[in-house]
Amino acid sequence: MKKFIALAVALLAAAAFAQEAQTNLPRVKLMAGMHVIDAQVAATDDQRMTGLMFRKEMPQHEGMLFVFEYPSQQCFWMKNTLLPLSVAFVADDGTIVNIDEMKPQTLDSHCSVKPVRYVLEMNQGWFSKKGIKAGAKLEGPPFK
Template identity: 80%
Template sequence: MKIRHVLLSLACAAALLPAAAQEPQMNLPRVKLAAGMHQIDAQVAGTPDQRMIGLMFRKEMPQHEGMLFVFEQPSQQCFWMRNTFLPLTAAFVADDGTIVNLADMKPQTEDSHCSAKPVRYVLEMNQGWFAKKGIKAGAKLSGPPFKNQ
């Protein structure tokens, strides 16, 4: 019931986004991450507003790019795809960079995709990126967000 309430709140907030917010976020700070030998150039969504918009309204994204959602503390994170046009895979990531679980997400749906346990990070990449690279739950990401863990 709690998750449904959160999703309903997010749906209401997204519906009230001003017209200017209905543009893709293209100028967020970036961080270099790695999954083994694979490099990732990730935009960082670190504020509530940045996380709420995420990759909405994006029509394309280069294969080596993604978006890292950073939350203040670990908790169960649930994502959905309203106003998101790209098929994505979400990697739910623990503080030490370990991928807890992966979820393929269909564009423009309100299906909920949640972390299997509390996490602080979620990395969204083009759908199929993790599978093509052979990266599964249990693999570790490296980069500045995970250095102090």
């Protein structure tokens, strides 16, 4: 019985932890033209799976850069993500391949139109407000 209770407590603790926003990831400064982005870097499977889930707010100059081991078609959805987001799929050299708008808490799939290693999520409308479109280049350490 004690083992069962300990297991139940551990599972409840894991479930509670899983519903917390991750805010302490490493950060990198990116440039989109004259605009500076303070991006959290999600580079592990767990970090990428959690992404911006459960986050209730994000400053306008911040985002999350998802880094994958090798280029492939990347697809994202918004399960448990409370913020409306814009997503840019980015090639190895920093060129934005395509941008999409994502609605909160949906399972709609948003995919890169060709293989990429990087995906940048920002608050919804950030790219369009800054006049940044597919073909624009991001600059920063990951793209060197």
